[in-house]
Amino acid sequence: GEHHGHHHHHHEHRGLKEILHIIDHTEISDRAKETACRIFRILAEAESAAHGVPMEEVHFHEVGAVDSIVDIVAVAVCLDNLNITRAVVPVLCEGSGFVRCQHGMIPVPVPAVANIAGANGLKLKLTEIQGELVTPTGAAIVAAVKTDDKLPEAFTIVKTGMGAGKRSYERPSILRAMLIRGEESRKDTICKLETNIDDCTGEMLGYVMDRLFEEGARDVHYIPVFMKKNRPAYQLNVICSEEDADRLERVIFAETTTIGIRRLCMERTVLPREVIQVGTPLGQASVKVCRLEGENRYYPEYADAARLSREHKRPFMEVYEMIKAACPKKQDVQPAE
Incomplete structure (x- = not known):
């Protein structure tokens, strides 16, 4: 009984609430925290559906392990660091057959992966490889960060990263991520x-x-x-x-x-475009930046210009020009594709 009680207590500290609490108290940027918490919520939702228990009661066994928290937080920090705002995942290749876990033999894709794919519209492609190619953690990361299914028609590769899995299948167990840039006018x-x-x-x-x-x-x-x-x-x-x-x-x-x-x-x-924040003598304003043949064109957002005009009782035209003047010179801004 003693041992069991202790074990149970140990599990209680790995619910969603505790994990979100841990993430919230790490020294990482707010954007990274937000991404990490989003990934865990997607995971908890899928596990809760797979086990038929409310989200608050989901116990992360394999996942709650510290290494999984580390994996997920590391992904969030890297995405934040590289300033990734768009992620293209055309399809997830999954194996087939069965895998052994603590509940015995379960079919691939495992229930949590199937739930995440279903709830988040992920495209799965089943291959002949026997085994699990997509883990719940992996699927949750994709569900949380994916913004597009389709690659741009033409793009250049800026950098490539590879990660190898531990299991050996007839195909190399490698995940590749590429940092790409689309062509100028999309x-x-x-x-x-x-x-x-x-x-x-x-x-x-x-x-x-x-x-x-x-x-x-x-x-x-x-x-x-x-x-x-x-x-x-x-x-x-x-x-x-x-x-x-x-x-x-x-x-x-x-x-x-x-x-x-x-x-x-x-x-x-x-035109490739993005929205940047610009500090002016009157306060912060959002500006749309469009790139045309290497030149940046700046268009202050109307709502922000109007707000500053009202707050400071200055003519709209004057505020608009003031925001434009505060925009960075062309070499500082590389709009995201």
Whole structure:
């Protein structure tokens, strides 16, 4: 009994709450803490589903081991250090068959990996290799940091890192990560949704625009049009990414009188861009930086310029120019692709 009691007590200290507490008290940057905690939450969610217990009661056996905390925190620190804001993971190659764990033989992908992949939309590709190629920790890291499925069409490799696993399979057990840079102007695909509306009030149209922006539309605008029998009406245009199109169409159907929406997928060319923070005599402001043939163009964010103008009772134009003047000279900024 003595031994069992001690063992039980030992486990209690490895719940999600304790692990998040440990991470929160490490001397790493806030961004790294945030990433590490996000990874552990995804892991806890998957383990809770696999064991059928609430998240608070998940005990990290294999995972709660100190080395796993170290693995996860190390990944978070490295990503923060390298200032990675976008991570492309096209597919995770997983083995097949069964693996032995403390619950006996379980099928590959193991339940926690299957849950993480399901909950976070990870693409799995099952290979003939017998064994587990994706661990719950690995899957959770991908789920927490992945921003894209597709590599840019053309890119240059800045650096490459390799990590080897301990088990030997018929294929080398190696994970490779590459730091890449896309080409200067990126072509990507965007969706345009449009519909003509001739029997909605102005208030309804104003409200639907707010709702569309809340749901992730990149741009929304109305064009006055004249429809049959010369009825004045509006054409609603929404620009969005392909994955958001279905959701935005549901908003349009729910909030307007339309009964049909046209959808058009278009290629567009965008300049590489990023948002930076700039310190001015009046306070901090966000600025969008676009790169064009080696030159940086700076566009202060309207909301910040307006806020500083109001706070300091200065004309908008003057504040806008002041923010532009405070922007770094071109060689200091290398916008992330």
